[in-house]
Amino acid sequence: MTNIHDIARLSGYSVSTVSRVINHQKYVADEKRAKVEAIMRQLDYVPNRVARDLSNGQTKTIGVVMPYANHPYFARIIDGLVSAAFAAGYKITLLPTNYDLTIERRYLDQLRSKAYDALIFTSRSSSLETLEKYRKYGQIVLCEDPGDDRPLAAAYTDREASYVNVLQWAQQHGFEKMGVVLSRNNVISASTRVTRSAYQQVYGKLDSQHLFVGAVTYEDGYRAGEYFAHLQPGVDAVFTNGDDIGAGVQQYYLDHRLAPIPTIGQENLLSSRLLKFSTIDHHLEALGTAAFKLATGQTTTHELIKSEFIRR
Amino acid sequence: MTNIHDIARLSGYSVSTVSRVINHQKYVADEKRAKVEAIMRQLDYVPNRVARDLSNGQTKTIGVVMPYANHPYFARIIDGLVSAAFAAGYKITLLPTNYDLTIERRYLDQLRSKAYDALIFTSRSSSLETLEKYRKYGQIVLCEDPGDDRPLAAAYTDREASYVNVLQWAQQHGFEKMGVVLSRNNVISASTRVTRSAYQQVYGKLDSQHLFVGAVTYEDGYRAGEYFAHLQPGVDAVFTNGDDIGAGVQQYYLDHRLAPIPTIGQENLLSSRLLKFSTIDHHLEALGTAAFKLATGQTTTHELIKSEFIRR
DNA sequence: TTAAGTTATGAAACCGGTCCCAGGTCAAGC
DNA sequence: GCTTGACCTGGGACCGGTTTCATAACTTAA
Numbered sequence: 001m002t003n004i005h006d007i008a009r010l011s012g013y014s015v016s017t018v019s020r021v022i023n024h025q026k027y028v029a030d031e032k033r034a035k036v037e038a039i040m041r042q043l044d045y046v047p048n049r050v051a052r053d054l055s056n057g058q059t060k061t062i063g064v065v066m067p068y069a070n071h072p073y074f075a076r077i078i079d080g081l082v083s084a085a086f087a088a089g090y091k092i093t094l095l096p097t098n099y100d101l102t103i104e105r106r107y108l109d110q111l112r113s114k115a116y117d118a119l120i121f122t123s124r125s126s127s128l129e130t131l132e133k134y135r136k137y138g139q140i141v142l143c144e145d146p147g148d149d150r151p152l153a154a155a156y157t158d159r160e161a162s163y164v165n166v167l168q169w170a171q172q173h174g175f176e177k178m179g180v181v182l183s184r185n186n187v188i189s190a191s192t193r194v195t196r197s198a199y200q201q202v203y204g205k206l207d208s209q210h211l212f213v214g215a216v217t218y219e220d221g222y223r224a225g226e227y228f229a230h231l232q233p234g235v236d237a238v239f240t241n242g243d244d245i246g247a248g249v250q251q252y253y254l255d256h257r258l259a260p261i262p263t264i265g266q267e268n269l270l271s272s273r274l275l276k277f278s279t280i281d282h283h284l285e286a287l288g289t290a291a292f293k294l295a296t297g298q299t300t301t302h303e304l305i306k307s308e309f310i311r312r
Numbered sequence: 313m314t315n316i317h318d319i320a321r322l323s324g325y326s327v328s329t330v331s332r333v334i335n336h337q338k339y340v341a342d343e344k345r346a347k348v349e350a351i352m353r354q355l356d357y358v359p360n361r362v363a364r365d366l367s368n369g370q371t372k373t374i375g376v377v378m379p380y381a382n383h384p385y386f387a388r389i390i391d392g393l394v395s396a397a398f399a400a401g402y403k404i405t406l407l408p409t410n411y412d413l414t415i416e417r418r419y420l421d422q423l424r425s426k427a428y429d430a431l432i433f434t435s436r437s438s439s440l441e442t443l444e445k446y447r448k449y450g451q452i453v454l455c456e457d458p459g460d461d462r463p464l465a466a467a468y469t470d471r472e473a474s475y476v477n478v479l480q481w482a483q484q485h486g487f488e489k490m491g492v493v494l495s496r497n498n499v500i501s502a503s504t505r506v507t508r509s510a511y512q513q514v515y516g517k518l519d520s521q522h523l524f525v526g527a528v529t530y531e532d533g534y535r536a537g538e539y540f541a542h543l544q545p546g547v548d549a550v551f552t553n554g555d556d557i558g559a560g561v562q563q564y565y566l567d568h569r570l571a572p573i574p575t576i577g578q579e580n581l582l583s584s585r586l587l588k589f590s591t592i593d594h595h596l597e598a599l600g601t602a603a604f605k606l607a608t609g610q611t612t613t614h615e616l617i618k619s620e621f622i623r624r
Numbered sequence: 625t626t627a628a629g630t631t632a633t634g635a636a637a638c639c640g641g642t643c644c645c646a647g648g649t650c651a652a653g654c
Numbered sequence: 655g656c657t658t659g660a661c662c663t664g665g666g667a668c669c670g671g672t673t674t675c676a677t678a679a680c681t682t683a684a
Contacts, residue, residue, distance in 0.1 A: 003670050014634040019672060027632055049427035050371060051670035054362045054639050061405070070391035070597075079382035082406050093373070093405045094394050114313075114640095115361035218582050244582055251586065270530050270556055274563065274586050285382075315640050326664040331642060339662050363640035366669050426670095 002043045011039045022047055061091040062295050063116040065107055067099045067123050071216065072269055073242065073284065077122050077143065080288025088296060090117075101125045112137040118295035125188060128152065141294045143287060144190035145302070155290035155303040157282040159191070162307035163198030163239075166264060166280060169309070170237055171202055175262065178203060178210065179235035181224045181245055185213045191241060199239075210235060218271075221248020229258055237262040243279055247271035268310055281308045314355045323351045334359055373403045374607050375428040377419055379411045379435050383528065384581055385554065385596065389434050389455065392600025400608060402429075411496075413437045424449040430607035437500060440464065453606045455599060456502035457614070467602035467615040469594040471503070474619035475510030475551075478576060478592060481621070482549055483514055487574065490515060490522065491547035493536045493557055497525045503553060511551075522547060530583075533560020541570055549574040555591055559583035580622055593620045 004022070008015040013032055020028045021036040028036075039045075053059045064081060066074045078094070085092045093116065097103045104126050111119050111134060118139035124131065131140055132151055142154040170178060180199060182192050199206050209231065212224040221240065225248055228235050238261055240246040246265035253261050265272040268281035283305050290303040316334070320327040325344055332340045333348040340348075351357075365371045376393060378386045390406070397404045405428065409415045416438050423431050423446060430451035436443065443452055444463055454466040482490060492511060494504050511518050521543065524536040533552065537560055540547050550573055552558040558577035565573050577584040580593035595617050602615040 001670095004672095005670080015671085016634055016636095016673080017632090020633095023672085027630090029632065032632090046421055046424045048366075048670050049422065049425040050362060050366045051639090052672080054360075054366050054641085055670080055672045057639070059362060068391070069394045070387060075382060075387050078406070079380070082381045082408050086408050091405050091407075093403050094390070095403075096394050096398050109358055110361065112358045113361040218585070247582065247586060270559065270583050271586060273530070274559060274583060313640095316642095317640080327641085328643080328664055328666095329662090332663090335642085339660090341662065344663090360640050363669090364642075366640080366671085367642045369669070 001048075002045050004047065007036065007039055007043065007045055010043070011036045057114070058117050059091075059115065060089060061093055061116050062292065063093050063095045063107060063110065063119045065095045065097060065104060065119060065121045065124070067097055069094055069096060072244065072267055074122055076267065076284035077288040077291070080285035080290075081120065081292050082288075083285075084289040084292035088292070090292070090296065095119075097123075097125065099123075099125050105130075108134045108137075111140075114138075120291050120295050122291075123189075127188075139295050139298065141291050143291055151300050153294040153297070153300045153302070155287055155294055155305065156190070157284075157287060157305045157307045159194045159282070159307065160198050162280055162282075162309060163195060164201055166278075166309055167198060167202040167239065169311075170239075170262075170264065175237040177233070177235045177237070179212065179224075179228045179231075179238040180206065180210055181212045181215045181221065181238060181240040181249070183214070183216050183241050195239075195241070215241060215245045215248075218244045218248040218251075221245035222252050223248070225249035225252025225261075228261070229253060229256065235261075237264070239264045241266060243267050243269040243272040246277055246279070247275055250275050250277060268308075272310075272312070276312045278312045279310050281310055283308065313360075314357050316359065319348065319351055319355065319357055322355070323348045369426070370429050371403075371427065372401060373405055373428050374604065375405050375407045375419060375422065375431045377407045377409060377416060377431060377433045377436070379409055381406055381408060384556065384579055386434055388579065388596035389600040389603070392597030393432065393604050394600075395597075396601040396604035400604070402604070402608065407431075409435075409437065411435075411437050417442075420446045420449075423452075426450075432603050432607055434603075435501075439500075451607050451610070453603050455603055463612050465606040465609070465612045465614070467599055467606055467617065468502075469596075469599060469617045469619045471506045471594070471619065472510050474592050474594075474621060475507060476513055478590075478621055479510060479514040479551065481623075482551075482574075482576065487549040489545070489547045489549075491524065491536075491540045491543075491550040492518065492522060493524045493527045493533065493550060493552040493561070495526070495528050495553050507551075507553070527553060527557045527560075530556045530560040530563075533557035534564050535560070537561035537564025537573075540573070541565060541568065547573075549576070551576045553578060555579050555581040555584040558589055558591070559587055562587050562589060580620075584622075584624070588624045590624045591622050593622055595620065 004015055004018050007018045017028060018036055021033050082092050095107045120141045122143045128146055135151055140152055142152055143156055145156045146152050146154050184192055212227050215221055215224050228238060238249050243265035246263040250263050263277045265277055265279035268279045272279040287305045316327055316330050319330045330348055333345050394404050407419045432453045434455045440458055447463060452464055454464055455468055457468045458464050458466050496504055524539050527533055527536050540550060550561050555577035558575040562575050575589045577589055577591035580591045584591040599617045
């Protein structure tokens with residue numbers, strides 16, 4: 001493989017001069033520039049990316065940590081991320097964790113090893129303290145509100161406000177017994193925490209009977225539908241953590257010829273459109289774009305993306 | 313940032329010895345190994361990834377070329393890819409092209425510059441000849457059948473067989489006037505070419521009246537539905553290039569209180585399940601996994617993934 | 625005429641690792 | 655006692671770039 005030294009030797013000029021030509025710097029005589037360029041073209045030379053990265057101390061690559069890639073929530077964020085990164089000449093590397101803490105730690109160590117310029121956590125299992133510890137090795141961006149005074153950049157949607165807003169709307173429309181579907185029931189999951197909080201503000205204490213935990217896919221939603229359909233006393237509406245899950249809930253009722261159950265989804269996917277139920281569009285592409293900008297900036301700013309309630 | 317030389321200096325041993333310790337090679341005295349490890353731990357040392365990559369001449373990174381990330385077709389492939397890559401200790405970098413030839417060329421040059429060990433084309437605009445030219449710089453994997461005697465690795469689904477199979481099934485069930493929806497109408501798109509060929513085998517020449525081109529999203533499908541609904545004489549079924557597009561077709565008929573139009577989708581997404589129309593599951597995750605294995609292998613094998621017809 | 629600034633160039637250090645090779649110790653086998 | 659081979663160690667070349675710095679020629683303004 002031909003390298004910069006070959007070009008230097010063949011052109012008769014120094015490596016420094018060739019480097020200047022490569023990087024379009026000034027202070028190179030026109031004739032020499034032309035000759036060097038000619039030889040580079042002739043030898044079909046392309047500078048080695050890794051060597052440049054080593055010398056420059058940066059890779060122009062950003063790691064995106066997520067539990068899995070095939071979920072619409074993460075897919076939409078990634079979409080925004082990839083577009084923004086492309087426009088800025090950065091690369092996006094996908095880092096699946098399956099919610100495994102050890103794996104997350106591995107990615108943090110890769111940040112230390114300079115494999116990425118920054119890490120974006122679209123979801124996390126590690127504590128904020130852990131993440132802060134790694135902050136000095138590169139920018140770290142969260143996709144949730146870490147709270148004030150945290151030295152971490154974050155892009156997030158105004159989940160709580162939008163949830164409260166939606167739940168109040170539901171309450172005003174006479175839905176008093178609201179079922180809730182969540183993915184995970186731990187403290188770290190921002191979505192879980194915020195949903196509980198919003199529910200509390202509107203409906204008061206969340207009866208555990210009204211809660212279905214562990215829903216990620218359509219099938220899970222179907223099971224949630226089954227659960228609520230058999231609940232006595234029942235619920236009169238269901239607030240879900242995703243459109244596909246909401247579609248599952250509705251479909252269970254449909255399949256069993258029960259009266260349709262009003263459902264609220266999230267993400268504004270095709271499923272809520274087809275089944276015509278209300279949803280919250282968190283504008284996740286915008287979230288991804290914002291997260292990318294924070295990842296390349298040096299600030300620890302917080303960026304709020306407005307959610308949109310879509311009534312159907 | 314502390315580096316291997318610091319560790320060497322502080323431990324009193326040579327860089328070579330420290331390197332051996334890092335890489336768990338033998339021929340290091342136990343005491344020295346222990347001491348070096350202690351110092352590395354003490355200084356919180358992690359070897360620089362980029363430097364290792366440069367020295368090793370490989371990045372353990374694979375670039376995945378695709379038009380855009382947010383389409384379910386590519387999302388499913390990426391999902392399989394990411395899982396397989398993770399299991400093998402490789403990283404996946406997303407390379408969007410928006411079908412731009414220049415951008416594709418850029419990624420090929422990045423392969424030359426050793427930024428990736430291999431490139432996987434989930435879709436391409438470049439000619440096979442161009443890709444073959446870059447083969448010497450790293451493994452190149454296609455997600456389509458490049459034909460025999462091509463020195464390129466490829467993982468693909470048996471599209472043509474499954475299309476013929478499905479169309480014959482439809483014909484046997486009395487559907488004689490089959491509409492067809494395609495994304496793009498060029499020769500390079502494998503999907504387009506194969507659909508046309510399969511149609512020809514079953515129904516004979518494709519009447520351009522029966523063809524709707526330019527569908528990628530649900531909305532496009534909706535427009536296709538509008539087109540076919542107004543067509544005189546009409547079609548009695550529609551073969552689409554994706555479930556979401558099929559959903560759009562069906563929804564147009566539904567919204568306008570027309571008799572439902574039998575539709576065939578692809579990818580087995582939630583939308584075809586919700587609207588209960590038949591679809592072809594190409595097992596795209598398996599395709600991604602196979603593509604990854606080809607990317608890391610040195611062979612130019614072709615790998616066929618069986619498609620599955622799901623009747624509803 | 626001279627000091628200061630601009631342009632041009634290459635040597636060499638540096639980024640942070642891997643690995644080949646030469647040299648040395650030590651125990652087993654003959 | 656000598657050869658052989660396994661074990662251990664460090665020097666230094668190498669991967670392929672960037673960048674600092676010293677040097678020099680050539681302008682330009684005072």
